[in-house]
Amino acid sequence: xxxxxxxxxxxxxxxxxxxxxxxxxxxxxxxxxxxxPAADTGAGGETAASADxxxxxxxxxWGAARVELVDQMIADFEEVHPDxxxxxxxxxxxxRQENMFTALASNDPPxxxxxxxxxxxxxxxxxxxxxxxxxxxxxxDVDLGKFYDAEINNMRWEGELYSMPMPTGxxxxxxxxxxxxMFNEAGVEPWVPExxxxxxxxxxxxxxxxxxxxxxxxxxxxxxxxxxxxxxYTNDGQIYSDDLRSVAFNSPEGVETLTWMVNFTNDINGGxxxxxxxYITGQEANETQPWYNxxxxxxxxxxxxxxHMATLKPDLDWDLGLRPYNGNNDAAESHGISGEEFxxxxxxxxxxxxxxxxxxxxxxxxxxxxxxxxxxxMQQQSRPSPLKECNEDQMYYDVNPKWDLVRDSxxxxxxxxxxxxxxxxxxxxxxxxxxxxxxxxxxxxxxxRCCRPGQRHH
Amino acid sequence: xxxxxxxxxxVSPARSTSTRKIKWSNWLGYVFIAPWLVSxxxxxxxxIVSGFxxxxxxxxxxxxxxxxxxxxxxxxxxxxxxxWKSVSNSLYFIGASVPLGIILAFFLALLLNANIRGQGAxxxxxxxxxxxxxxxxxxxxxxxxxxxxGILNWGLELVGLxxxxxxxxxxxxxxxxxxxxxxxxxxxxxxxxxxxQGIPTELYEAAEVDGARLVQKLxxxxxxxxxxxxxxxLIMNLVAAFQAFNNAFIMTGGGPNNATLLYMLHLxxxxxxxxxxxYASAMAVMLFIVVFGITVFVYRTSDRWVYYS
Numbered sequence: 121x122x123x124x125x126x127x128x129x130x131x132x133x134x135x136x137x138x139x140x141x142x143x144x145x146x147x148x149x150x151x152x153x154x155x156x157p158a159a160d161t162g163a164g165g166e167t168a169a170s171a172d173x174x175x176x177x178x179x180x181x182w183g184a185a186r187v188e189l190v191d192q193m194i195a196d197f198e199e200v201h202p203d204x205x206x207x208x209x210x211x212x213x214x215x216r217q218e219n220m221f222t223a224l225a226s227n228d229p230p231x232x233x234x235x236x237x238x239x240x241x242x243x244x245x246x247x248x249x250x251x252x253x254x255x256x257x258x259x260x261d262v263d264l265g266k267f268y269d270a271e272i273n274n275m276r277w278e279g280e281l282y283s284m285p286m287p288t289g290x291x292x293x294x295x296x297x298x299x300x301x302m303f304n305e306a307g308v309e310p311w312v313p314e315x316x317x318x319x320x321x322x323x324x325x326x327x328x329x330x331x332x333x334x335x336x337x338x339x340x341x342x343x344x345x346x347x348x349x350x351x352x353y354t355n356d357g358q359i360y361s362d363d364l365r366s367v368a369f370n371s372p373e374g375v376e377t378l379t380w381m382v383n384f385t386n387d388i389n390g391g392x393x394x395x396x397x398x399y400i401t402g403q404e405a406n407e408t409q410p411w412y413n414x415x416x417x418x419x420x421x422x423x424x425x426x427x428h429m430a431t432l433k434p435d436l437d438w439d440l441g442l443r444p445y446n447g448n449n450d451a452a453e454s455h456g457i458s459g460e461e462f463x464x465x466x467x468x469x470x471x472x473x474x475x476x477x478x479x480x481x482x483x484x485x486x487x488x489x490x491x492x493x494x495x496x497x498m499q500q501q502s503r504p505s506p507l508k509e510c511n512e513d514q515m516y517y518d519v520n521p522k523w524d525l526v527r528d529s530x531x532x533x534x535x536x537x538x539x540x541x542x543x544x545x546x547x548x549x550x551x552x553x554x555x556x557x558x559x560x561x562x563x564x565x566x567x568x569r570c571c572r573p574g575q576r577h578h
Numbered sequence: 579x580x581x582x583x584x585x586x587x588x589v590s591p592a593r594s595t596s597t598r599k600i601k602w603s604n605w606l607g608y609v610f611i612a613p614w615l616v617s618x619x620x621x622x623x624x625x626i627v628s629g630f631x632x633x634x635x636x637x638x639x640x641x642x643x644x645x646x647x648x649x650x651x652x653x654x655x656x657x658x659x660x661x662w663k664s665v666s667n668s669l670y671f672i673g674a675s676v677p678l679g680i681i682l683a684f685f686l687a688l689l690l691n692a693n694i695r696g697q698g699a700x701x702x703x704x705x706x707x708x709x710x711x712x713x714x715x716x717x718x719x720x721x722x723x724x725x726x727x728g729i730l731n732w733g734l735e736l737v738g739l740x741x742x743x744x745x746x747x748x749x750x751x752x753x754x755x756x757x758x759x760x761x762x763x764x765x766x767x768x769x770x771x772x773x774x775q776g777i778p779t780e781l782y783e784a785a786e787v788d789g790a791r792l793v794q795k796l797x798x799x800x801x802x803x804x805x806x807x808x809x810x811x812l813i814m815n816l817v818a819a820f821q822a823f824n825n826a827f828i829m830t831g832g833g834p835n836n837a838t839l840l841y842m843l844h845l846x847x848x849x850x851x852x853x854x855x856x857y858a859s860a861m862a863v864m865l866f867i868v869v870f871g872i873t874v875f876v877y878r879t880s881d882r883w884v885y886y887s
């Protein structure tokens with residue numbers, strides 16, 4: 121009898137426990153999947169105090185010294201828009217894409233997400249982000265003509281605008297720096313090469329190699345797909361055909377470009393292994409980079425380097441030129457390319473409720489269009505803005521005597537039309553460039569063969 | 579026959595009560611393991627089923643999945659050159675890192691099992707690498723592998739060997755990755771240490787009485803009695819090696835020239851660089867089948883070399 125009573129008691133407790141547990145799980149589950157009310161997602165009690173205040177969570181990669189600048193923009197924005205709060209969700213660079221897509225795939229995505237141009241096209245093509253065309257058209261303050269054409273066009277897909285740009289998608293590949301201190305040290309009059317052939321001469325003069333590899337490098341023309349695309353445009357080539365229906369990097373110009381890169385790397389720098397070894401501990405923007413240690417004469421940076429130089433080595437004496445072109449090709453000239461790899465925009469995920477989209481747009485406008493937002497943010501970093509007017513500010517000339525050339529490079533940048541599958545095409549080209557660099561295939565054959573799967577991706 | 583039936587009927591009420599009691603005892607157990615079960619359901623079981631389904635689709639993780647049938651599998655097996663490259667790289671990595679890792683961990687466990695002063699400190703020191711974050715460890719290893727100033731090349735030169743381009747030479751990059759993987763031997767070593775301490779000392783004493791030497795004791799007593807532990811660590815290290823990703827992702831990115839493109843890295847690239855979740859899911863399913871098959875094979879052959887007595 122006692123055992124039976126115990127069993128009954130046990131079963132009663134068991135049933136109760138199960139019911140209680142299910143209840144708790146269901147409640148927590150519901151909380152997890154339901155879109156959180158705006159007031160609950162804020163960082164502080166101030167946000168929670170007002171349920172009507174839209175909270176814009178800003179998913180971005182402006183790290184290091186830029187965090188304070190973003191926070192300053194947020195403070196300014198909230199002063200003008202007391203009905204909106206912005207939360208700075210700075211993200212690490214590591215596993216950037218994985219984290220971003222996980223956030224976008226969630227039921228409660230951030231209201232504004234920083235993404236590259238190719239990602240934006242992919243997201244737009246899949247209908248996962250909201251076009252801002254109608255919001256821009258309804259906004260009397262916005263004149264898209266203030267942007268460089270190449271920059272604003274990078275943000276369009278199939279007739280719709282999905283963001284405004286910031287920073288420049290151009291300026292990534294168009295400029296070239298030379299270390300004047302190294303010229304002086306060598307007792308050579310500083311000069312800036314304008315053609316591939318002049319670059320070869322200069323690099324050959326300054327490169328020093330011993331039995332362990334490169335001690336000092338004249339120039340590194342790159343060993344991957346990004347460098348190949350950049351040099352391709354200085355040899356009058358292009359990645360895709362004008363109608364975007366076929367790849368065009370396998371043209372004679374493409375073969376000539378890759379052949380030149382391989383020969384340069386082998387003949388002047390002693391091969392790709394030397395180059396990889398030389399940069400192995402200094403790939404990021406930090407003081408270990410050869411450029412900051414006076415062992416790299418010519419550098420092909422993007423425009424963010426002006427900010428980094430001011431931080432890491434303000435006394436460095438440098439000169440500026442445009443990316444050299446193939447002097448043996450009459451049609452070739454200096455060009456940078458815009459929007460091929462990076463080119464950043466700020467998108468509003470389709471999962472953001474409609475009532476919050478306008479608030480998100482206001483913040484996008486602040487960081488991409490407003491002179492006291494987007495322009496100020498770029499000026500603080502001494503890097504150019506996609507807004508033409510912003511770059512005319514005297515403060516740029518005060519800190520950068522070669523500013524006219526930076527602007528010239530932006531004007532010369534070619535906006536590269538790419539497809540949502542560009543990352544895959546890029547990977548195919550990367551394989552081809554690597555195969556040629558490591559001597560597995562001749563450059564011409566490598567590019568010709570890689571073109572087949574590239575074409576299939578289309 | 580009739581008597582037998584009666585017996586059953588006679589005992590059936592008691593059995594019924596017992597069954598009910600056991601049933602409700604089980605319920606209480608389920609309540610206690612419910613948090614794990616729910617976690618397993620949502621974070622393991624459902625993703626596994628979802629991954630299996632999506633391996634037959636074209637899907638980018640957010641939009642609609644489009645049914646492709648076996649196309650992803652067909653592409654991997656017949657048209658993706660990097661698939662087979664990553665398979666061969668992974669087999670190379672597993673074939674070297676798993677046995678070397680087990681041998682190293684076993685050897686160090688033997689040393690740390692010796693009754694010496696400062697035993698605890700030694701154990702802590704040897705286990706430390708296992709708790710160092712991967713990113714920090716990789717950065718340290720990049721400096722160790724550096725061609726010009728790396729400590730490894732310095733050591734090679736001390737013994738009269740030429741320096742090696744560890745991270746830029748496709749032939750040396752995988753050995754570098756394998757050497758680095760040995761760095762994390764701590765967990766395996768701890769398991770071996772626990773196993774060694776379970777071997778009765780009487781066996782060694784008896785062997786000594788019979789005149790056995792150190793090597794004989796190792797081969798005739800220690801190794802046979804450690805085979806269940808070796809079997810366990812073999813399975814665990816095999817599974818972990820198939821899933822190796824972090825070191826290659828951070829240190830080499832799969833290069834140079836795809837020499838360290840491990841299977842998981844290729845899978846990751848497809849999933850998160852090209853947003854081909856369907857294709858990546860197909861790769862994951864194939865990995866699961868291979869790992870499962872090898873695990874079953876090792877398990878089935880274990881009765882020939884594992885001693886549980």
